[in-house]
Amino acid sequence: MSTTATAPRPAGARPGQERSYLGVETTIRSWLATTDHKRIGLLFLIATAAALALGGSLALAMRLELLTPEPLFMDDLAYNRLFTLHGVIMVWLFMIPVIPASFGNFLLPLMIGARDVAFPRLNLASVYVYLAGAAVVLGGILASGADTGWTFYPPYSTTTPTAVVPVLLGVFILGVSSTMTGINFIVTTHTLRTRGMHWSRLPLFVWTLYGTSIIIVLATPVLGISLLLVAADHAFGLGMFDPARGGDPILFQHIFWFYSHPAVYIMILPAMGVITEVVTTFARKNLFSYGAMVVATLGIAFIGFLTWGHHMFTAGMSTFDVAAFGALSMFVAIFSAIKVFNWVATLYGGAIAVSVPLLYLFGFLFLFSVGGMTGVAQASTSLDVHWHDTYFIVAHFHFIMVGGTMMAYLAALHYWFPKMFGRLYSERWATAAAALVIGGFILTFSPQFWLGNAGMPRRYHTYPAEYQTLHVISTVGSWAITGGLVLTLVYLIVALRRGRPAGPNPWGSAAFEWQTPSPPPRENYITPPVIDRGPYDYHPPQQEHEDHG
Amino acid sequence: MSITGAPAAAMAVALAQDPVQPRHPWDALVAALNEFYRRALGLPEQASTIAPTIDHLHYFQITVMFAVAGVIGIVTTVFVFRYRRRAPDQIGRRVDVPHTVEVPLYTGLFALFMLFWIIGFRQFTSLELPPGDALDVYVSAKQWVWKFAYAEGPTSVGVLYVPAGRPVRLRLTSRDVIHSFFVPAFRIKRDAVPGMYTAIWFEAVRPGRYPVLCAELCGVGHSRMRAEVVVLSPQAFDDWRQGRPALPPPDAAAATPDAGRVSGLEPVDRLVELGRAAAARHGCLGCHSVDGSPGQGPTWLNLFGARETMQTGEVIYVNAAYITQSMMDPEAEIVAGFPPIMPSFQGRITPAETAAIIEYMKALSPAPGLRRGREYAPVGGAPAGAAGAAGAQPPPAGGATTGAPGAANVQVPAGSTRAAPPQHRPADPGHEEER
Numbered sequence: 001m002s003t004t005a006t007a008p009r010p011a012g013a014r015p016g017q018e019r020s021y022l023g024v025e026t027t028i029r030s031w032l033a034t035t036d037h038k039r040i041g042l043l044f045l046i047a048t049a050a051a052l053a054l055g056g057s058l059a060l061a062m063r064l065e066l067l068t069p070e071p072l073f074m075d076d077l078a079y080n081r082l083f084t085l086h087g088v089i090m091v092w093l094f095m096i097p098v099i100p101a102s103f104g105n106f107l108l109p110l111m112i113g114a115r116d117v118a119f120p121r122l123n124l125a126s127v128y129v130y131l132a133g134a135a136v137v138l139g140g141i142l143a144s145g146a147d148t149g150w151t152f153y154p155p156y157s158t159t160t161p162t163a164v165v166p167v168l169l170g171v172f173i174l175g176v177s178s179t180m181t182g183i184n185f186i187v188t189t190h191t192l193r194t195r196g197m198h199w200s201r202l203p204l205f206v207w208t209l210y211g212t213s214i215i216i217v218l219a220t221p222v223l224g225i226s227l228l229l230v231a232a233d234h235a236f237g238l239g240m241f242d243p244a245r246g247g248d249p250i251l252f253q254h255i256f257w258f259y260s261h262p263a264v265y266i267m268i269l270p271a272m273g274v275i276t277e278v279v280t281t282f283a284r285k286n287l288f289s290y291g292a293m294v295v296a297t298l299g300i301a302f303i304g305f306l307t308w309g310h311h312m313f314t315a316g317m318s319t320f321d322v323a324a325f326g327a328l329s330m331f332v333a334i335f336s337a338i339k340v341f342n343w344v345a346t347l348y349g350g351a352i353a354v355s356v357p358l359l360y361l362f363g364f365l366f367l368f369s370v371g372g373m374t375g376v377a378q379a380s381t382s383l384d385v386h387w388h389d390t391y392f393i394v395a396h397f398h399f400i401m402v403g404g405t406m407m408a409y410l411a412a413l414h415y416w417f418p419k420m421f422g423r424l425y426s427e428r429w430a431t432a433a434a435a436l437v438i439g440g441f442i443l444t445f446s447p448q449f450w451l452g453n454a455g456m457p458r459r460y461h462t463y464p465a466e467y468q469t470l471h472v473i474s475t476v477g478s479w480a481i482t483g484g485l486v487l488t489l490v491y492l493i494v495a496l497r498r499g500r501p502a503g504p505n506p507w508g509s510a511a512f513e514w515q516t517p518s519p520p521p522r523e524n525y526i527t528p529p530v531i532d533r534g535p536y537d538y539h540p541p542q543q544e545h546e547d548h549g
Numbered sequence: 550m551s552i553t554g555a556p557a558a559a560m561a562v563a564l565a566q567d568p569v570q571p572r573h574p575w576d577a578l579v580a581a582l583n584e585f586y587r588r589a590l591g592l593p594e595q596a597s598t599i600a601p602t603i604d605h606l607h608y609f610q611i612t613v614m615f616a617v618a619g620v621i622g623i624v625t626t627v628f629v630f631r632y633r634r635r636a637p638d639q640i641g642r643r644v645d646v647p648h649t650v651e652v653p654l655y656t657g658l659f660a661l662f663m664l665f666w667i668i669g670f671r672q673f674t675s676l677e678l679p680p681g682d683a684l685d686v687y688v689s690a691k692q693w694v695w696k697f698a699y700a701e702g703p704t705s706v707g708v709l710y711v712p713a714g715r716p717v718r719l720r721l722t723s724r725d726v727i728h729s730f731f732v733p734a735f736r737i738k739r740d741a742v743p744g745m746y747t748a749i750w751f752e753a754v755r756p757g758r759y760p761v762l763c764a765e766l767c768g769v770g771h772s773r774m775r776a777e778v779v780v781l782s783p784q785a786f787d788d789w790r791q792g793r794p795a796l797p798p799p800d801a802a803a804a805t806p807d808a809g810r811v812s813g814l815e816p817v818d819r820l821v822e823l824g825r826a827a828a829a830r831h832g833c834l835g836c837h838s839v840d841g842s843p844g845q846g847p848t849w850l851n852l853f854g855a856r857e858t859m860q861t862g863e864v865i866y867v868n869a870a871y872i873t874q875s876m877m878d879p880e881a882e883i884v885a886g887f888p889p890i891m892p893s894f895q896g897r898i899t900p901a902e903t904a905a906i907i908e909y910m911k912a913l914s915p916a917p918g919l920r921r922g923r924e925y926a927p928v929g930g931a932p933a934g935a936a937g938a939a940g941a942q943p944p945p946a947g948g949a950t951t952g953a954p955g956a957a958n959v960q961v962p963a964g965s966t967r968a969a970p971p972q973h974r975p976a977d978p979g980h981e982e983e984r
Contacts, residue, residue: 070842076769149766155743156726156767243744249727250742283632285641292651314729314738314764316747319677323670330662337658341651344621347628350641354629362625369621373614376662380610380669382603385676386736389729389764450591455733457764460772464760508638538640 020422020519035120036522041106042420043127048102049489051093051134056482058086063444063478069465079461080147081162087150088167092174093134095405096263099270100216101126101181103412104209106420108185110513110520111203113194113529118187126180133173140166149459151256154241154249158233168231175220175227178266182216185209196531203511203535204287207294208273211301215262215269219305223259226252253315257308265304267401269297271408272339275364278411279343280536281509282358283350287536288342296335296342303331313381314388322381329379336372340365355507356430360411363438367403371396374449389459392452398445410437410488417492418506422519423499429491433484440480447473510538582608596759596780597735598752599676604736606668613661676737679750683716690721690728690741692890693770693845694835695761703792704897707776707832709761711753712786718750729765732778738764753780770845776832824909827902831894839913846891847884853907853914858885869907876903 021038024030031039062082065072074082105123109116117123140146143163148156157164189202189210202210230252232238239245241252280287287293309317309325343365352358374396378384387393418424447470456467463471505514512535516525533540583601586608587594595601632641686709687698698704711717721730721741731738732751739749753759763774781789828834836845847857855867860883865871874881876898879891898906 076772080766080769080771147769153727153766159726160768243742249744283641284634284639286643286645288644288646289648289651292648313673315740316742316745319674322673326666326670326673327663330659330666333662334655334659338651338655340621341654344625344628345646347625347632349644350628350632351634351639352629352632352641353634365625366618366622369618370614373610373617376665377607377610377614379662380606380665382669382672382676383607383610385673385738386603386733388738389731454591455593455731455760455762457731457762457772459766462772508640539643 019521020517021522022421022519024522033124035116035124037105037109037117037120037123038420038520040123040127041102041104044097044105044130045102047127047130047134048094048098051089052098052485055086055089055094056485058082058089060478060482062086063475065461066463066471067468067475069463069468071462076461077147077162080149080459081141081145083459084146084149084167085141088137088146088171090401091150091263091267092171093137095267095401096174096178097130097181098409099274099405099412100185100209100212100266101130101178103274103416104185104205104270105181107416107513108188108206108209109192110516110524111206111511111535112189112192112197113512113525113531114188114192115523115525115528117184118191119184122180123184126177126184129173129177129180133170133175133177135170136166136173137170140164140170151260152227152230152252153256154230154233154247154252155243157230158242160234164234165231168227168234172224172227172231175224178216179220182213182220185213186217189213194528194531198531200290201531201534203273203513204276204290204293204297205270205273207297208269208276211297212266212269215266215301215304219259219262219266222255223263226255226259250312250315250317253312254308257311258305261308261311262304264397264400265300267405269300271364271405272297274408274412274415275343275361277511278357278361278415279346281415281507281511282355282361283347283352284508284510284538285346285350285536286534286538288345288348290534290536292338293342296338299335300332303328303335307332310379310384313384326379326381330376333372333376333379336368340369340372353507355414356425356427356434357411357415359431359434359438360407360414363434363441364404364407364411367399367407367438367441371399371403374399386455387452389457390452391448391456391458394458395445395448395452398448402441402445406441407438410434413488413492415507416513417495418502419513419518419520421496421499422502422517423495424502424506425495425499426491429487433487433491436480436484436487440477440482440484443477443480444474445477447471447477511535586611593733595734595736596753596755596757597732597737598754599672600734600736602675603672606665606672609668610665676749679718679748680716683718683750684711685718685720686711688719688721688730688741689724690730690763690767690774691724692726692768693763693774694832694890694892695728695730695763695774695776696892699790701790703790705831706892706894706897707835708830709776709778710786710789711778711780712783713753713756713780714783716750716752718748721747721749726767727765728763728767728774731762731764732759733762734759735778740765753778756780756782756785773835773844775835820905820908821912824902824905824907824912827898828906828909831898831902833906836891846887849910849913851914853910855914859883860885872907872910873903876906 021036031043034040034043061074062079065074065079065082071079105117108114140163143166145162146152146157146164146167147160147162148164152164152168189206193202229238229240233240233242233247237245239247241247241249243249276287276293307325307329309321310329313322313326343361374392378387378393378396387396414425414430451467451470451474454467456463502518504517506518507514512529512531515529583595583604587604590607590611592604592607595604685700687700688709689696689698694706695709696704696706697709719730719739721739722745723741723743725743727743728741729738730741730749735751735753737749737751739747741747757780759778759780761776761778763771767774828837838844838848839850841848841850852867853872856864857867858864862885863882865882871882875891877893877895879893880889883889
């Protein structure tokens with residue numbers, strides 16, 4: 001891949017020992033006060049992994065509690081707090097920041113040939129605002145923990161005696177952090193592309209970060225408004241959503257989902273970007289249709305704003321609204337279908353190496369497809385009446401969020417680990433962990449489709465006895481996922497210390513971020529690269545290969 | 550979609566046809582397919598007129614989904630095998646496809662999605678629009694009880710009586726937070742929102758009892774906010790509406806042929822049984838357990854004759870007078886530690902039923918000398934009786950491990966009269982509820 005983007009390569013014998021971003025400074029202060037986008041990405045990687053561990057532990061406790069139809073080791077209130085905090089932590093502390101703030105921060109400047117993001121100090125501030133938000137949320141948990149579900153529906157959320165206000169304010173602060181990241185990414189993408197990096201040559205991961213950032217910047221203020229109003233309702237009796245004072249509880253649902261539905265795309269779009277990068281690298285070929293993928297990305301980002309009402313089909317919304325939101329949801333589905341088709345079609349004619357990131361890609365493809373198609377079924381409105389607020393919904397969004405975003409997160413972790421640290425992990429252990437995670441996922445969440453069909457409502461601490469078998473299967477699956485994730489943590493830490501050196505480009509990828517040493521130097525590229533091809537172009541004019549597929 | 554050919558065709562017929570049309574060669578196949586899919590998907594029985602229609606759309610979509618997921622899986626597998634990397638430095642072939650290849654595919658998929666939506670939304674509108682002769686029932690929810698009121702005739706708590714074969718429109722509201730009225734067997738659900746009225750309708754096809762679940766998080770009692778729909782024959786429904794206690798539905802009636810005819814002249818054992826049925830019918834057992842487990846209200850186990858401390862600090866003996874007062878004017882004197890949420894049953898419960906319930910509570914509270922250690926149901930075995938919500942069925946002594954045989958798909962939460970008469974399970978004095 002000797003394009004001009006590979007300026008540092010000709011001296012390629014350098015074993016990565018020149019001053020990589022990891023080695024320039026090693027003091028604690030140099031990490032905590034860094035403005036290097038790569039180090040900030042790693043800080044977010046650690047923070048979000050901690051959030052995953054915390055949110056996952058809560059989920060484990062919840063699944064354990066659901067082993068029996070009657071309470072096992074906690075009371076109703078403790079259970080309600082548990083699923084609320086699981087939701088809040090997983091959505092706002094893990095799922096929303098995980099890919100943009102860690103991998104996005106690390107890779108965006110590398111992919112567009114920039115030295116850093118546009119506002120490095122704002123970037124550093126976003127870390128501490130995130131930590132402050134996390135601290136306030138966790139403080140609320142220690143105070144007494146909210147029991148409203150992560151959706152905070154009033155009037156329950158405005159009357160519950162639990163500590164809703166700190167949790168709301170914490171989430172508000174987290175929104176500020178993600179807005180900082182979003183602004184940074186938009187400005188960076190517009191202003192810091194290197195010479196030759198036309199919009200038509202942007203890697204898809206950059207496009208998805210761009211789409212996500214637009215959603216974040218436009219939608220997060222609305223979340224802030226709704227959360228502050230609930231907090232004011234709860235703390236001062238404002239009455240905005242309290243019918244006893246002339247307020248309207250349905251209004252809250254509209255403005256909450258106006259943010260929180262696009263938030264689904266904040267979580268899934270970067271995941272789609274990761275998958276695109278992985279499929280092209282491991283098939284070593286161009287994307288089936290770059291244009292269709294870009295259009296689908298922007299289409300999801302735009303249409304995603306117009307589908308929030310499909311969370312409210314049974315809430316007492318007008319019948320016309322139900323029709324409109326159902327039909328608009330189908331458009332999002334078609335854009336997602338375009339993406340799935342493109343990923344599969346990209347494999348055609350490739351030179352495919354089945355490596356760990358690709359295993360997670362297969363997991364993603366299957367689980368996201370099932371999750372997406374169940375979404376289509378819900379958007380046909382009449383079926384959703386039965387499924388709404390049952391375990392069917394729980395299964396559906398875990399297929400999208402865990403089957404989609406988590407799979408992409410793990411794919412990204414394994415794909416870019418050598419880029420970040422210059423070392424390789426054990427393929428064998430990683431394959432075993434992938435099998436555990438994907439198998440465990442299917443075991444955990446598939447039974448929940450049947451539970452939902454049978455009419456098991458979500459957020460139920462106790463349940464009728466005939467649902468128990470499916471709950472037990474689901475709980476066992478959660479142990480398999482945990483085993484896989486703990487295993488992953490162990491072998492990645494081992495690889496940090498003892499992993500084989502990766503070399504600059506262990507996967508033989510044409511993507512731009514691999515055209516600089518791994519780990520990259522502090523300034524990313526020694527000389528600013530000049531781009532003369534697309535990101536997935538394995539056939540520069542001078543070296544035509546015959547295929548032998 | 551060749552994989553889906555036959556079932557999809559059958560489904561299309563099923564969607565188009567009115568189920569009560571005269572015999573048609575397709576009918577038997579449609580019925581068999583319906584039952585196959587329903588069981589495979591774990592759906593509850595189809596107890597309303599709309600349920601089979603909605604299910605047929607469900608089957609159609611699930612079949613298409615399995616086919617699409619299968620195609621994705623097969624194509625991916627074939628590609629991965631066919632185009633596996635054979636040499637470490639091999640790179641893929643550059644494939645440049647004109648966009649015209651994709652357009653028909655996406656158009657076709659979009660047409661399919663819109664077909665789903667058109668069928669689904671037509672069904673949704675039919676869920677929204679009740680026939681003109683629908684019977685109105687006013688449903689009001691509060692933490693954590695469902696109350697049902699009729700334009701004429703009695704009201705009920707925890708049990709919705711409706712006639713079979715007649716459309717019923719529910720007009721829902723809530724007195725506190727948002728709840729959601731969900732009857733899985735009818736495939737209906739609608740939120741009960743404070744400050745507004747929402748509506749949904751259904752027509753039950755046959756007498757029976759079907760669980761009602763609250764589907765919107767409403768606080769700590771959310772998972773115990775269950776009720777039931779009792780579908781009566783039109784005749785039995787009219788009887789009930791004119792003030793005669795409702796006969797239990799047919800299956801339960803077999804066990805107690807003339808339950809409900811409380812005369813006050815029955816032998817005491819009979820009164821206990823009738824009291825248990827009345828307590829179930831009026832929803833008492835949704836909040837008051839009979840096995841000592843905690844609930845919204847004090848457990849009835851060993852309650853009669855016990856000393857209880859009131860919120861005022863006063864100590865009283867629980868006797869017939871106090872129980873009667875609590876039923877009619879529940880907020881007059883409340884046992885310390887319990888919220889003031891019990892509704893009044895004044896005018897809703899007959900004097901004979903009151904007497905029968907008191908006899909039932911007496912039976913649950915044998916004299917202290919007779920109390921023995923508490924019996925436990927096997928874990929995971931007989932949870933139907935293990936908690937307040939399902940407390941109407943103490944597990945039969947001898948440890949039967951499942952609920953009532955052949956019960957509806959979802960356990961009847963409160964007051965199935967099919968179980969054996971309550972075993973008077975004495976509890977050890979240490980478990981006596983002194984809350």
